[in-house]
Every structure is written in structure tokens, then in C-alpha cells.
Amino acid sequence: MVTMKEIANKAGVSVSTVSLVLNNRDEGRVKSEIASNVRTIAKQLGYRANPLASSLRTGRTRILGFISEEVATTPYAGGIILGAQSAASQLGYMLITVSTDGKASENEEIAALKRYGTDGFLYAKMSNRVTKAPKSLRGTPLVLVDATDEEGLIPSVEPDEFRIGYDATRRLIDAGCERIAYVGCSELMIAQEGRLAGYRKALEDAGRTFDERLVVNVLNNGPALEAVRGLFDAEHPDGFFCFNDARAWYVYECAARRGLTVGRDISVVGVDNHRVFAETLSPMLTTIELPHFEMGYWAAAKLISLIEDRSLHDLELPETTAAMPPFDAVGSAKIHCTLIEKESVR
Template identity: 75%
Template sequence: MVTMKQIAQETGVSVSTVSLVMNHRDEGRVKPAIASHVRAVAERLGYRVNPMASSLRTNRTHILGFISEEVATTPYAGGMILGAQSAASQYGYMLITVSTDGGMDEDDEIAALKRYGADGFLYAKMSNRITDVPQALADLPVVLVDATDRNDGDSLADGTGSAPVPSVEPDEFHIGYDATRRLIDAGCERIAYVGCSEDMIAQHGRLAGYRAALEDVGRKPDDRLVVNVLNNGPALAAVSDLFDWERPDGFFCFNDARAWYVYECAARRGMTVGRDLSVVGVDNHRVFAETLSPQLTTIELPHFEMGYWAAAKLISLIEGHDLDKGEWPRTTAPIPPLDAPVPAKIHCTLIEKESVRRG
């Protein structure tokens, strides 16, 4: 097994310097060029941090607890866990995931993670919602993933409240804005929004972005071109009425699942998506991406990026210093800085496929 002493001998620095670098405590203490050289030599020699020894020195276990609701059982959102695990591994931490689905008691799962000595917690929701941080996590390092703290910090100025918990979420406004601008740029004149009838952050943000994009090109948003639906028969009927009464030539859909209703209505009328009308969805959901024909142009939600940012942010809170971002992965969407305003918003990427007609 490679030791710090061997790395010190190879690099010509002290063992204490190697220890600072290997434990990510070198910032402001070790010159960046020296730290970079130490890491390069450690990687070449195959050095691995001993978690047990590290925990004895620092009184930390280097374990992060990931508490999820639906996330662990949702295939495409599993990217959150993958992103968090990637960041944890990079900085010498291990991720333990528990799910509160299926009748599992949340307090019991949090208690189990505490027994393992988790240094901090990621608390993840599905579909970007406002949430209350569990009381069992009060006064512990916590970062919310795809969720926003109900405490917005408004009472902080008068000393009666506390700062909101750090969180990361998709930039919902720009999802709506970018999708609608893509349809405008494709020459669509009557752009409909097939939204969600649930009261959600995503719905409000995407609808606002849709309206703003129209206004920015001098078009007045028309409420007759907006239908907010849930699913199944009523949703299909609402989109069908939209086709017959308003005759849109472009559709921005709240998600890829709702885009299916547009495809179905177009097919029943002998219309071809990508030629007679254009459609943009949200999710880049694998099932719809592999099923719909022509393939659906969509905006990909940044599940990996959210998980990665959240874990990196949590580690920075635990260790009390900024992290070296030199080795952050290349991602579909840009990962925001760790000091981004709360909530940190990730500008999602539009994935061009075949459902928007060529201009």
C-alpha cells in the first residue's frame, strides 16, 4: 500500500504537506503548483486515502447521507444519486442512500444514517418543490436537491429567523423561455403551452418563461393557447380541443409525457410532427426519447449536475472551505459555483432532435 511518506519522498516535500493536500486542506497553506504536483504523484503511485485513519484524525466518518423521496425509484432521476456519488468519491467521501418511499418512516431512516455517523445530509425531492427541512436534521449540514427551503430568509434581517438551507434546482424560467424561443426561431406563429395543473415551482417558472419569450418578440400571450392538464383521457381531450379550436403550429410541453398527447392528436388528424407542427418537451426521458417518432426535441433536466453540485456544496460546508474545482466533470449543463445565491439554479440544455421543423 502506498503511504504518504512515499509520496513525500517522491515529491521532496514534508509528510505534513502531503497530508494537507490529500485531505483537501491545502488551500492557503500549500502553493497550488506544489499541491498539483503532489496530487499527480499520488495518482501515479495509486495512493488511496484510508477512511478509518482519516476519521480518527478528523473526528469525521467521511459519510454523506442521501435521503430521497421517489428519486431512488425513478430511473431518469437516478442521475441525482450518480452525480452525488461522483462528487463524494472525488473528495474522499462515501454516499449512503435511503428512500422514504413505500411506507418507510423518514425519521427512522434519518436516525439510521446518524447511527452510521454521517457528516452531512442531502435531502432530495422529485419535481422541484418547496419543502420543510425535517426537524431531525436541524443544526446539521444539509443541502436540498431539486427542492427549495420553505424558509426564504425574509425574517433574517430583523434577527428572528435563519438563512435558508442551501439548495439546487433547474432554472425553470429559462426552460420555458428557451423552449419557446426555439419554436419562435423555427417560424411558429401560434405557440401553445401544454402545462401542468398542479401547483408546482416548475409549472409557474416554465409558464412565466413561455410568456416572457413571446413578449420579447412583441407577441401578446394568448390564454386560449394555454391548457394545464394532468394525464390520461382528460389531458388528451384538452389537447384535442386545443388542436380543433386554436390550431397551434408549435407546442411547448411541460414534460415529454405531455408531448405524447400532441403526437397522438397530430396523428389522428393526419399531421406530421416536425413538418406540419413543431413540439418541444422537457425531461429527455428515455422512454419517450426511444418511443416517439420523430424523436422529440427536449430540454434535459440536470439531475446529474444537481446531485454533483449538492454533494460538493455539502462537503464544503462540512470541511469549512472552498473545494478545488479543477477536476469537476464535463456536464451537459454548466454546474454553478458553490457560492451561487440560494437556490442555485442550473440553466438546462436544449437537446435538438427531429420534432421542430427546419426554418
């Protein structure tokens, strides 16, 4: 096992200097070139921190708790958890994930994690929403994932819903579509409100007039298909921005029944980059990918910065589809999602 003394001898510095660097307490205390050299040597020698010794010295367990409400059972959970785990591992922490199904279960899981001495918590929701964190988490380092604190006091991260609607509509405008419809969601959600607002703003910026007859808000199954059929027959859109990839399926279905070819006669943009739809719809659906990995990574890294009271300006970020917002963002950090070009826009 490589020791700090070995690293100190090779770097030509004191053991205390190595300790400051490897415990991320070097900022303002150790010259940047010396700190960089110590980290390089530690990596070359294969140094691994001793978690038990570190926890005894700092009073921290280096454990993060990930509390989710149904997130672990959704198709997108893997990306969020993988992102959080990636950041935690990179910064020397372990992530424990639990899924809850109600307030009683939630309080029990939080109490159990606290008994382990968890240093901080990530609190995730199934879809972007305004939420109130449990009282039992107040006073501990906490970051919300895919959610916004109703009081605006807790750091959080979410997709930029307005930019999703704006970018999708702008892509259809740039493709030459003249009558652009929005197939939205009839549930009251932050995503619906933001995406509809982005759609309207993109039309406005292009000198177009918003026409409410080109908007249908639906849930699923038969009624949704009927609403999209009515939209086709009454308004004859040549471009469709869909709230998500699932709703894009109704557009594909209606187009096929009318002898229209997606990507030639009409253009369609979805949201999610959902694997099932992305791999089965033909032609493949141009879509905006939600930043699940990015949200998980940002939230865990932000949480660790709160726990350790340090900047993350020198953190080496992984390659991601969407750019990470700054870690010093105040309030809710919004991620500008990426449009994935495929075959459904002419």
C-alpha cells in the same frame, strides 16, 4: 500500500506538507505548484487514503446520507444518485442512500444514519418544490436537491424552470411558428409556474401577445387528450411547448389523427428527455433535458465544502450536459438546462 512518506520523498517535501495537500488543507499554507506536484505524484503512485485513520484524526466518518422521498423509485433517481455518488467518491466520501415513505419512516432512517456518524445529509424531493427540512436534520450540514428551503436558509439546487419555458418557446419562435401553444400541468408546482412564466416572457420579448386560449393545463389520460384535441380544433397552433415529454405524446396523437406531420406541419418541444418517449416517439422529440446528474453532483460537492469549510474552486468537474452553477452560490442554485435538438421542430 503507498504511504505519505513515499510521496514526500519523491516530491522532496515534508510528510506534513503531503498530509496538508492530500487532506485538502493546503490552501494558503502550501504553494500551489508544490501542491499540484504532490497530487500528481500521489496519483501516479496510486495513493489511496485510509478512511479509518482519517476518521480517527479528523472526527469525521466521510459518510454522506442521501434521504429521498420516493426519489429512489422514480425514473430520474439514477441520475441524481449517480451524480451525488460521483462527487462523493471523487472527494473521498461514501454515500448511503435511503428512501422514505412518510415522517415516521423518515425520522427512523435519519436516526439510523446519525448512529453511523454521518457527516452531512442530502435531502431530495421527487419533483422541484418548496419544502421544509425535517427538524432532525437542522444543525447538521445539509443541502436540498430538486427543492427549495421555504425559509431560504439551506443551500439547495434545482432546474431553472423559467429558462426552460423561455428557451423552449424561443426555439419555436426561431423556427418560424406563429401560434405557439403551451400544454401545461394543472397541478400547482414550481415547475408549472416557472415554465409558464418563461413561455410568456419569450412571447413578450418577440413582440407577441400572450393568448390564454393557446394554453391548456392538463393531468393525463382521456381528459388530457380531449383538452389537446380541443386546442387543435379551436386554435390551430403550429408550435407546441409541452410541460413534459409525456404531454407531448398527446400532441403527436392529435397530429396523427389530423394527417399532420410533426416536424413539418407543426413543431413540438418537450421537457425531460425521458428515455421511453425519447426513444419511441417518431419523429424523435426535441426536448430540454432536466439536470438530474448535475443536481446530484453539485449537491454532494456543496455538502462536502460545508463539512470541510473549504472552497471547491480547484475541483475538476466531470463533463455534463448542463453547466454547473458556482459552488459559492447563496440560497438556491439554479441550473440552466440544455435543449436537445432532435427532429420535432421544423
